[in-house]
Amino acid sequence: MEEIPVKVAVRIRPLLSKEVLHNHQVCVRLVPNTQQIIIGKDRVFTFDFVFGKNSTQEEVYTVCIKPLLVSLTEGYNATVFAYGQTGSGKTYTIGGGHIASVAEDEKGIIPRAIQELFQHISENHKIDFHVKVSYIEVYKEELRDLLELETSVKELHIREDEKGNTGRISRFCSCHGLGIISATNFFFCVSFFSFLN
Numbered sequence: 001m002e003e004i005p006v007k008v009a010v011r012i013r014p015l016l017s018k019e020v021l022h023n024h025q026v027c028v029r030l031v032p033n034t035q036q037i038i039i040g041k042d043r044v045f046t047f048d049f050v051f052g053k054n055s056t057q058e059e060v061y062t063v064c065i066k067p068l069l070v071s072l073t074e075g076y077n078a079t080v081f082a083y084g085q086t087g088s089g090k091t092y093t094i095g096g097g098h099i100a101s102v103a104e105d106e107k108g109i110i111p112r113a114i115q116e117l118f119q120h121i122s123e124n125h126k127i128d129f130h131v132k133v134s135y136i137e138v139y140k141e142e143l144r145d146l147l148e149l150e151t152s153v154k155e156l157h158i159r160e161d162e163k164g165n166t167g168r169i170s171r172f173c174s175c176h177g178l179g180i181i182s183a184t185n186f187f188f189c190v191s192f193f194s195f196l197n
């Protein structure tokens with residue numbers, strides 16, 4: 001059977017202290033030893049991967065993202081797209097918050113992927129690598145360069161070439177589904193080029 005190139009993972013986050021304080025109840029359960037969750041009493045949904053409330057950042061990275069990094073170093077493109085309602089854990093999982101101050105085991109996808117990419121580079125002395133990074137906030141219709149805050153929002157555009165390519169690119173984005181407002185979207189992009197020297 002042909003492999004489907006899009007995989008969907010669901011991650012259940014634990015209740016926050018304030019939710020416990022307000023006596024909120026968990027309404028999602030994992031079905032043990034399956035890739036299924038139950039919402040409410042009996043609504044069952046199946047995904048490619050499911051992660052429970054005790055899942056670690058490392059587990060999510062190893063299962064879902066590590067294989068993409070391997071493909072990336074072999075010349076394939078990969079996209080990771082986090083979606084869910086506000087407060088559901090997109091930023092936490094992607095690791096796009098205060099990356100520098102986060103404890104090692106709390107680090108999300110972006111720092112782990114970057115670490116692995118540079119590990120690969122340091123182990124391949126016969127290849128020249130060229131890595132470009134962009135980190136862009138998408139708020140309503142405007143783009144803001146998070147690495148160059150002085151850049152005018154009007155000067156930023158995401159473009160494709162005439163063949164529809166954006167290059168050999170891996171995109172990591174945390175995004176908001178269903179037009180939920182009052183939060184941040186960001187678009188993190190690593191372009192990774194390698195040349196045999």
Ligand SMILES: Nc1ncnc2c1ncn2[C@@H]1O[C@H](COP(=O)(O)OP(=O)(O)OP(=O)(O)O)[C@@H](O)[C@H]1O
Nearest residue numbers: 013014085086087088089090091092093176183184
């Ligand atoms: N797996 C998890 N384990 C522990 N805490 C989590 C987990 N996922 C999310 N949280 C916590 O839940 C809160 C909301 O998560 P987060 O900010 O990542 O949501 P979000 O989907 O990015 O929200 P928004 O759309 O409003 O930006 C944060 O305090 C975060 O630290």
